Amino acid sequence: MHYSGFKVIKEALTGHRGWGPAWRDATPKAQYDYVIIGGGGHGLATAYYLAKEFKQARIAVLEKGWIGGGNVGRNTTIIRSNYLLDGNEPFYEFSLKLWEGLEQDLNYNAMVSQRGILNLIHSDAQRDAFIRRGNAMILNGADAELLSTAQIVERYPFLNVNNARFPIKGGLAQHRGGTVRHDAVAWGYARAADRRGVDIIQNCEVTGFRIENGTCKGVETSRGFIGAGKVASCVAGSSSRLMEKAGMRLPIESHVLQAFVSEGLKPLLPGVITFGAGHFYCSQSDKGGLVFGGDLDGYNSYAQRGNLPVVEDVCEGGMAIFPNLGRARLLRMWGGIMDMSMDGSPIIDRTHIDGLYFNGGWCYGGFKATPASGFAYAHLLATDTPHKTATAYRFDRFATGHMIDEKGMGNQPNLH
Amino acid sequence: MLIDHPILGPRDAAEFVYKGDAMLIHRPDWQAEDAVAQFTDYGYLRDNPAGLHRELWFHEQGDRSWLVVTRDTTTHEITKVELARDVARAEGRSR
Ligand SMILES: Cc1cc2nc3c(=O)[nH]c(=O)nc-3n(C[C@H](O)[C@H](O)[C@H](O)COP(=O)(O)OP(=O)(O)OC[C@H]3O[C@@H](n4cnc5c(N)ncnc54)[C@H](O)[C@@H]3O)c2cc1C
Numbered sequence: 001m002h003y004s005g006f007k008v009i010k011e012a013l014t015g016h017r018g019w020g021p022a023w024r025d026a027t028p029k030a031q032y033d034y035v036i037i038g039g040g041g042h043g044l045a046t047a048y049y050l051a052k053e054f055k056q057a058r059i060a061v062l063e064k065g066w067i068g069g070g071n072v073g074r075n076t077t078i079i080r081s082n083y084l085l086d087g088n089e090p091f092y093e094f095s096l097k098l099w100e101g102l103e104q105d106l107n108y109n110a111m112v113s114q115r116g117i118l119n120l121i122h123s124d125a126q127r128d129a130f131i132r133r134g135n136a137m138i139l140n141g142a143d144a145e146l147l148s149t150a151q152i153v154e155r156y157p158f159l160n161v162n163n164a165r166f167p168i169k170g171g172l173a174q175h176r177g178g179t180v181r182h183d184a185v186a187w188g189y190a191r192a193a194d195r196r197g198v199d200i201i202q203n204c205e206v207t208g209f210r211i212e213n214g215t216c217k218g219v220e221t222s223r224g225f226i227g228a229g230k231v232a233s234c235v236a237g238s239s240s241r242l243m244e245k246a247g248m249r250l251p252i253e254s255h256v257l258q259a260f261v262s263e264g265l266k267p268l269l270p271g272v273i274t275f276g277a278g279h280f281y282c283s284q285s286d287k288g289g290l291v292f293g294g295d296l297d298g299y300n301s302y303a304q305r306g307n308l309p310v311v312e313d314v315c316e317g318g319m320a321i322f323p324n325l326g327r328a329r330l331l332r333m334w335g336g337i338m339d340m341s342m343d344g345s346p347i348i349d350r351t352h353i354d355g356l357y358f359n360g361g362w363c364y365g366g367f368k369a370t371p372a373s374g375f376a377y378a379h380l381l382a383t384d385t386p387h388k389t390a391t392a393y394r395f396d397r398f399a400t401g402h403m404i405d406e407k408g409m410g411n412q413p414n415l416h
Numbered sequence: 417m418l419i420d421h422p423i424l425g426p427r428d429a430a431e432f433v434y435k436g437d438a439m440l441i442h443r444p445d446w447q448a449e450d451a452v453a454q455f456t457d458y459g460y461l462r463d464n465p466a467g468l469h470r471e472l473w474f475h476e477q478g479d480r481s482w483l484v485v486t487r488d489t490t491t492h493e494i495t496k497v498e499l500a501r502d503v504a505r506a507e508g509r510s511r
């Protein structure tokens with residue numbers, strides 16, 4: 001079924017009897033060409049681009065719970081391509097371009113909103129660093145603009161520019177950044193993949209791999225064995241748990257990141273602001289809630305919930321630059337499990353086992369990467385060569401010393 | 417979270433800095449034949465288990481001792497706290 005304005009009006013006039021389910025509830029077949037493990041944003045996008053761009057093939061996505069129940073449904077929905085390093089920036093800019101055409105491509109309203117993102121500057125050194133970053137972005141075809149304090153006050157009059165410790169001295173803006181409705185990304189990709197024949201199989205947990213003579217032949221699941229020509233792991237925060245079943249140890253630690261949303265308010269915050277020095281970032285959802293977050297809790301966790309010291313820290317950061325936040329009541333808070341890699345950058349690569357592929361290490365920034373990650377992973381699966389924007393995302397970069405460490409933090413996952 | 421420090425008693429986890437897997441105590445021998453491979457593992461690969469995890473915490477805002485904490489990563493429950501020095505000695509380090 002094609003969605004359109006005409007269809008909405010027709011259904012409104014005929015009692016909404018013509019809407020069908022957006023995707024089939026598929027039952028697993030015995031054998032596929034490609035089995036993708038994980039029905040998050042990246043797994044569903046991979047299936048979609050594989051079916052669309054690269055091969056007419058038998059493709060399944062296996063999800064242990066329901067699609068969109070992982071990080072794709074838990075994140076703070078920010079998209080941007082304001083990276084510094086060569087290994088990253090072309091990839092994230094490719095992703096942003098895919099976001100720009102996504103809704104027409106998927107025939108689904110994902111509420112892509114390019115409301116702009118602003119990184120605040122508080123010192124001369126930070127200004128120098130952001131100018132360098134902005135230049136790197138422009139060199140890679142992205143947009144960046146350095147704003148003065150006066151320009152910031154014009155757009156965000158409520159910001160406390162005279163904070164004693166972190167006065168606001170300007171900002172780096174990316175006007176094409178913004179937010180996207182996160183659940184709709186999972187649903188839109190699922191529907192579009194399903195329309196191209198992909199089987200989306202929920203309540204199907206992968207419990208092991210069948211590996212014979214160094215080749216992966218398929219996966220053991222809670223719904224029986226499923227054979228596959230190629231198996232693609234794409235389970236974000238569960239990466240280490242899953243790949244351990246193939247005997248692999250990963251350059252990844254799983255950490256919890258919390259997020260918060262206030263009660264619904266009238267329009268107040270037109271774009272996304274990040275206060276990196278105080279570990280706070282915020283946007284306003286279309287429903288009116290202020291959506292905000294900050295740092296990781298900082299210790300290995302699979303609990304999908306965090307502790308109070310970080311709640312306090314995030315709220316203090318918010319109050320420091322955004323004092324009227326204090327009048328809003330907190331509605332909800334939650335946590336998600338991040339696949340924090342050793343250099344803060346992701347991996348999209350083959351493994352040493354034939355037919356077994358890996359996508360993970362997205363840290364707290366994988367939502368914006370969803371379209372490009374799916375596209376690049378599909379490219380790798382279909383052609384066995386990396387996509388041109390993802391050549392640096394290799395497993396062996398740690399052994400060879402080619403880390404992609406945006407923040408220069410070293411091999412300490414909780415600092416990225 | 418409260419960490420029951422072996423010397424100081426229960427302390428707020430916010431006083432500590434988290435380092436990671438306690439296997440970091442076992443720094444490889446730089447003269448070993450396969451030292452490069454060993455250091456790559458040591459520097460970059462982790463078990464990252466869901467369940468019991470032995471991990472290093474540094475009491476930065478306290479007595480500045482290193483602790484080995486055994487904690488369940490699925491519940492955050494802490495079941496054992498030892499001085500890293502004692503663990504390292506028992507496991508044959510710093511002889
Ligand atoms: C609080 C928070 C805020 C964030 N904010 C942002 C942001 O503003 N911008 C941004 O770019 N990124 C953000 N992120 C990061 C982003 O959400 C993730 O990097 C990204 O969603 C990960 O990819 P995914 O969507 O495929 O993961 P997921 O949605 O987690 O998908 C993985 C799926 O695999 C399934 N799975 C796991 N194990 C198995 C198994 N054995 N068998 C079958 N299925 C399995 C899981 O159930 C899950 O559905 C945030 C994350 C959190 C938690």
